Every structure is written in structure tokens, then in C-alpha cells.
Amino acid sequence: xxxxxxxxxxxxxxxxxxxVGAVITLRPGGGGSLVGLCPFHDEKTPSFRVTPARGFYYxxxxxxxxxxxxxxxxxxxxxxxxxxxxxxxxxxxxLRYTDDSGPRAEPGLRMKVLEANRLAAEFFEQQLxxxxxxxxxxxxxxxxxxxxxxxxFGIGYAPxxxxxxxxxxRKNKVEDDTMVKAGLVRENGGWDFFQGRLLWPIRDAGRSTxxxxxxxxxxxxxxxxxxxxxxxxxxxxxxxxxxxxxxARANIAKKNQAVVVEGxxxxxxxxxxxxxxxxxxxxxxxxxxxxxxxxxxxxxxxxRNGEVVFTFDGDAAGQAAALKVFKLESSFTTQTYVAVExxxxxxxxxxxxxxxxxxxxxVGRRQPLYRFVMAxxxxxxDLDRPDGRLQALxxxxxLLSSIRDASLVDGxxxxxxxxxxxxxxxxxxxxxxxxxxxxxxxxxxATAPDAPALIEVSRLPVPNPRDPRLEPERGTLRLMLRxxxxxxxxxxxITAAHFTxxxxxxxxxxxxxxxxxxxxxxxxxxxxxxxxVVERLIAELSVEDILREPTLAYAAExxxxxxxxxxxxxxxxxxxxxxRTNPVDEKAAYGKMFQELVxxxxxxxxxxxxxx
Ligand code: ZN
Numbered sequence: 001x002x003x004x005x006x007x008x009x010x011x012x013x014x015x016x017x018x019x020v021g022a023v024i025t026l027r028p029g030g031g032g033s034l035v036g037l038c039p040f041h042d043e044k045t046p047s048f049r050v051t052p053a054r055g056f057y058y059x060x061x062x063x064x065x066x067x068x069x070x071x072x073x074x075x076x077x078x079x080x081x082x083x084x085x086x087x088x089x090x091x092x093x094x095l096r097y098t099d100d101s102g103p104r105a106e107p108g109l110r111m112k113v114l115e116a117n118r119l120a121a122e123f124f125e126q127q128l129x130x131x132x133x134x135x136x137x138x139x140x141x142x143x144x145x146x147x148x149x150x151x152x153f154g155i156g157y158a159p160x161x162x163x164x165x166x167x168x169x170r171k172n173k174v175e176d177d178t179m180v181k182a183g184l185v186r187e188n189g190g191w192d193f194f195q196g197r198l199l200w201p202i203r204d205a206g207r208s209t210x211x212x213x214x215x216x217x218x219x220x221x222x223x224x225x226x227x228x229x230x231x232x233x234x235x236x237x238x239x240x241x242x243x244x245x246x247x248a249r250a251n252i253a254k255k256n257q258a259v260v261v262e263g264x265x266x267x268x269x270x271x272x273x274x275x276x277x278x279x280x281x282x283x284x285x286x287x288x289x290x291x292x293x294x295x296x297x298x299x300x301x302x303x304r305n306g307e308v309v310f311t312f313d314g315d316a317a318g319q320a321a322a323l324k325v326f327k328l329e330s331s332f333t334t335q336t337y338v339a340v341e342x343x344x345x346x347x348x349x350x351x352x353x354x355x356x357x358x359x360x361x362x363v364g365r366r367q368p369l370y371r372f373v374m375a376x377x378x379x380x381x382d383l384d385r386p387d388g389r390l391q392a393l394x395x396x397x398x399l400l401s402s403i404r405d406a407s408l409v410d411g412x413x414x415x416x417x418x419x420x421x422x423x424x425x426x427x428x429x430x431x432x433x434x435x436x437x438x439x440x441x442x443x444x445x446a447t448a449p450d451a452p453a454l455i456e457v458s459r460l461p462v463p464n465p466r467d468p469r470l471e472p473e474r475g476t477l478r479l480m481l482r483x484x485x486x487x488x489x490x491x492x493x494i495t496a497a498h499f500t501x502x503x504x505x506x507x508x509x510x511x512x513x514x515x516x517x518x519x520x521x522x523x524x525x526x527x528x529x530x531x532x533v534v535e536r537l538i539a540e541l542s543v544e545d546i547l548r549e550p551t552l553a554y555a556a557e558x559x560x561x562x563x564x565x566x567x568x569x570x571x572x573x574x575x576x577x578x579x580r581t582n583p584v585d586e587k588a589a590y591g592k593m594f595q596e597l598v599x600x601x602x603x604x605x606x607x608x609x610x611x612x
Contacts, residue, residue, distance in 0.1 A: 002084060003096040010095075011523050014087045016068040017052045023075055023250070026050060033543060039075060039253050040064045049543045054482070055523055056542040063462065065539030067523055075249075076205040080528035085110050086206060110234050113182040116174045117209040117235070120184050121201045123168045124156020124212070128198075133157035135217045136198040143265050144352040145272075153247075153268055154201045158194035158214065165192040183211060183230040196221055197228070200264040202236070202282050203246040211236035213243060213264055213282050227263075229283035239289040242279040243267050251276040252297045256306040259339075259363055260286055260294070265348040266311070273356035275363050278347075285321070286310075291328050309337040309366045313344050319376045326373045326399070337366035370412055371419075374399060378419060389420050393427060396420075397434040460503040460533040465540070472561040473504045477511065478541045479558055483550035484516035492559040498566050506534050507541075560611050567604045574600065 001007075017026060017034055029035030029049060038048035038059040047061035058065035064074065072083035088095045089111045128136055128150065136157040140150055158165065166185045170176070179185035184193055197214035204210055211230025216223070230236045244267035252258045259278040261267055270278030281290050291308075298306035310325055312318035322338055339362050341350055351359050377396045382388035393416075400412055413431060417424040463470055476494065479486060487494075491512055499505035514525040522542075526535055548554055574597045583590045 001081070001098055003098060006088070006093065006095050007084060008520055008524065009093055010084055010087050010091070011055070011068070011520050013091045013093065014068045015052065016055050016057060016071065017050055019068050019087070019090075020050050020057055020071055024048065031545060038062060038064070039250070041253075041256075051543040054542040055520075056539040058536070058539040058543040060540075063536055063540075065536040065543070067526055067535075067539070070526070070535060070539075072206075078204075082110075086208075089114070109178075109181060112175070112178045113233060113235050114208050114210075116169060116178050116182040116184060117201075117211065119169055119172050119174065120165060120182070120212075121154060121156060121209045123165055124158055124199045124201075125151075125154055126156075127159055127164075128155060128157040130157075130159075132159055139198055139215070139217060143269075143348055145265075145268060149268060149272055153271075156199040156201065156212075158192060158197050158199055160196035160218070162191045162195045165194075166190055181233060183233045183236065193230070194228070200243060202230070202241050202243050204241070205245050205249040207246045208235075210241055211282075215264075227283060238282060238284045239287055240293065241282055242290060242293065243282050244271065244279040247271055248277050248279050249297060252279075252294070256298055257309065258294045258298050258307075259309045259311065260290075261311050261347050263346070263348070266346055269348040269351040270359060273347075273351050273359040275347075275360060286325060286328075288328055307335045307337055307366075309339050309363055310369065311339045311341070311347055311362065313341070313346065315344060319373075322369060322373055322376070326369055336369040338369045338372045339363050339366040340372065370399070371415060374412075374416055374419060383420060389422055392420055393422065393430050394434075397427075397431045400431040401434045460506055460531055461501075462533055463501045463503050463537075465544075470501055470504065472558060472565060473499050473501060474541070475547075476558040476562055477504060477507050477537075478544070478546060479550055479555055480508075480511050480516075481522055481538065481541050482546060483555070484511075484521060486550050486552050486555035487559075492555065494559060494562060498562040500565075500569075503533050503537060506531060507537050510534060510538075557611070560607060564604065564607050564611070567600060567607065571597065571600045571604065 002010075020026060020036070021034075024036040024039050026034035026036040027046075029046075032051065032053050034050045034052065035046045036048050036050070037043055037046050038061055040048075040059060041062035041064070043061050048057065048059045050057045055067055056065065057067075057071055066074070069080065069083045069087065072078065072086055073080060076083070076086065078086065085095065127133055136155075137150075140146075140155065145155075166176075166179060169179050169184065176185070176190070180187045185191065186193055194212065194214045196218045198217055199215075200213040201209045202211045202213055211233065213230075214228045216226050216228075229238060232238065243264055248258070248271070255277055257277050259270060259275055261270055261278050261280050263280055264282075267278050267280045270276075279294075281287070294308055295306075298308060310322065312322050318340065325336065325338075341347075341362050343350075345353060347359055347362065350362060374396050377399065378392040381392035381395070383392060396416055400409060400416065409431075413428050414424055417427040420427065463474070465474065476498075480491070494508070494512075496505050496509055496512070499508050510525050510530065511522060514522060516522075518524045522538060526538070574593055578590070578593050578597065581590050581593065
């Protein structure tokens, strides 16, 4: 984690309206707030509000909300630490790290590497225009990309001489150590990592260059692989980078759709053809981490709304790839689709041979992934014969038993029954038997946790903001957030017991324990460990309209309301107990309770009088 003052500096100096404003257009929305179209869900009228004075954003449409750090986390799909690093880089703050969070990359290395990458991308782009890069330009031309497209995607060329990049970076004051750690220069001998190759810059959603993908151009290339990527660095992790994300991110959020293709040229072709939600994994198969990233980008409040479309070849390799993704599907809550081109052309070739419209149609023809996989599995059996159908069923049933989301299974069962031409109950029986066999075997240790940190998990229910019975609790918290100085040091004696809704109680517990005199109240309370629902409530209560000028009297009014409600609950409890107590057999207990009731009623009467 970071030194506390640094974190505070980043919070204070990062203007939320600028950070959000770089992603969506904000317009004045009255009361010092700004409004815009939510980047996290699809909407036509703006319900996304930013309140610069309070440093919070909140969407009244989908409930997404938080501070500027949270916005970066969500918008760029990064961790809390990375979001703070990004913001620090933006405003030029050098972060210091405490080492209690275990071994960490050296301070500032991430920023140094990003800067080296930025310079390298610039250098490579320039080189592509030079006389040496004819082969690179010819390749692009042969794949249907003109100069404007090459510039749009920032394509570059690494010269063959093997020292040019290192020299360029040195001239731009990049340390040798940083070049090596960025994976741009080899440690032994100081040779450029990429030589004589065509390069695609791989960026994050915020357009920082994380690394490069490089294609072989020359027969005398010492690296035999057709494609080579930046090795793993502090910023480049192949399991979490997606090529095209910088260009696709906003469209993915807007359309609740992501299209996954296989290569750099496929991403380019897709975007140029109008499929502007296309991304590809780089130098590795599409995996769980990628699935989670896309899920976060595609997902709206209704997770069933989004779709992730994979394009595969119809051939055996494509079928195997589809099966692999199907096994990942546990990590998708969105619907997963597959778009198969019958001619076997990849998106790039399809665009060259049949034009942009053909590529858009390919995506338009998508079918649910599970149907594609099941159809492939049963294709090898003779469905005209009863034993063939049974064998096909036995082959396909394990697919069904691997689906974790029980609500989907029934639909899949029906589809499978239809494909096989069998009775749905027979199919259900077989799948059930398979599932029982599968669960009897001990599960292998999970390699990835079921609830990864990036997916929002909260056990707290979300309160209905318009529930009149909860308004005193909500109103009190709103005041505590917006005008803590209107309360006495002990928060007017309010305790967690005054809150009936668990989420409100959790907010109170966080606020009540915090330092309300801190200049960045309540931001100082937020961090990666704060419950999502709690953080969103804090954001929501911080940006929503406040009904009256906060005064001491207003705060006292809220306090009394909470007390009154608590008293009434106590009275109800005692009354109910009294009813269950026999006044003759348990005379002493009854008398004591009766006394208690009288005292509580008197207190309530006094409180009521005080309120009026
Ligand atoms: Zn929203």
C-alpha cells in the first residue's frame, strides 16, 4: 500500500470531473453537480451524476458509484493500487510505498516503464514511415490496411539493426535498467528486443501502452515464431491484456457487447468494418482473467443483458477453442455467443475478400456458444439410430453437468433434447446421473478463486432509497456525510443499534469510527477493503439532493427521529413479551416488565414533546 499522505494527495489533487470528463461528456446538472450518460450501463437520458465539491460520482440508473479512485478501477478494469498509480501519474505525484503489503515492484517503476513504452511506440511509428520499413508497409497493404488505418492503430516497425531503439530511448533519458524492465531491450548485450518486425502497441483502456505484439517479416529473423510479444513486465501481463481494448472499451460499455477475435489484424479489420467492440488476447489463449475483464465491461445491472461474442473458425481447431471457452463460461454471467464463418475465413480475410458488410453479418449471425459446442459434440454420432442417439446424449451430458448456473440448465436440456430428437425427461435423467457421478468425485483444488477481487461481491442487501420507513436512517447518514460538524462529538449519541437496515448500519459503523475532521472526509475512510454496497451508498448519499440547509437543529431532528423509532421498537418488544407472560404465575417478572414499559412510554412521550 502507499504512504497515507501520498494517497491523500492523490485524492485531493485528482479532480473527479476531469477524470470522468475524459471518458464521458458532462453537462451542468444544477446544484453544483454535473450529469452525463453513464459509462457503466446503456442509457438514453443521463442519470450519472458527478459532484465535484464532494468528490463522488453516482449513477441513479445502475447504482454504480464511488470516488475518483473507484471510477478509475471500474472504468479501466484495474485494481485499487493500479488506479492510485494511474492517478498519481496523471497529476505527477511520486508515490511512496509502505512495505507491509509484501514484496512490491519498486516505487515508480510502473510509471517509468509506461513512459519508456510511450516513447518506444512513438519511435516505432516513425520507423514505419522510413525507407527500411517497406516490408512492413507491404504486409499491411496485403492485409487491406492503408496508411490512415495504420496510424489509427499506431502500428510501428522495429528496425533490423538491433540498437536503434535503445539509442533513441537513451537520448530521451530513459535509464538502461528501465528499458530492460520494460522488455524493450535485452538484458544481455543490450540488443533491442524486437528487430525487423511489424509492431502493434497493446494498450490499456486508458490508452497507456503496456507492451507490443510483433509479427515476423523477414526470413532471416532469428526468432522463428510468427508472433512475439513483450515479455511479462510490471505493466504487461498477458493474462490480463486485451488488444484493442483502448478503442473498444467505450463501445463495449455502450452496446453491452464485446466481440473476441483471434489476432491483431482481425481486431483492426473488425473496427474498420464497424464492429467497434472487438478485442483479442495477445500471445496467449483467452482465459479466466480476460473473461472477468470483459464481464466487468459488458455487465450492466442486469447481467443477462450483455453478450460476449467469440469468432471461431468452423474447423477442428476452432471447435477445440470454443470448447475451451465453454469451460470458462462459469466466469461469464453474460450470455456467450459464437460467430462461425462457414468459409473458414478469419475476420481479416473475410473483410479483404467480401468487404465490411460481410464482417458485420458474421457477428450478426452469432449463436449461443453452448449450442455450437453441443452440436459439435453430437455431430460425430448417427442420430438416426437409437443407440447413436444415446451415445450422443452420453457424450453431451457432461457439458450440461459442468454448467454452474442452475437457472440455465433447463433451457440447455430442452435444446439438447431437440437436437437429439429425444424426450426431454430422458435427457434430464441422463444429465442428472452424470451430475451425481461428477459431484461424488472430490473437486480438484480450484486454481482461481470463485469470487475474484475484481468482481463485486457484497453480502449486504441494497436498501430501497424511497422506503419511507428507512428515511430517518438514510437522512441521518446523509447529514453525517455532508455536514458532520452539525453533530456533537459522540454523533449525538447515535449508535449502530439505531439502524435497522444492515447496509445503513454498516455505513454508520464506517462513518462513526472515522475522523470527521479530516480534510478529505469521508474519502479517508474509503479503500480497497470497503464493502461495495457501503461505498456506493456513501457515493449516492454524497451526490443526492439534500432537502434543507444542514443546521444543528436539522441534525438534532434526525437524531430524535432515530431515537423515537428505536424506543418504539423497544416498546413493541416489551409489549409482546408481556403478552406472553402470565401475570399470575410470573407475577414478579410481569411487574418488572410493566414498570419498564411505563418508563419507556414516558421517555417516548418526552421525546415526542421535544420534537414538537
Ligand atoms: Zn449507470
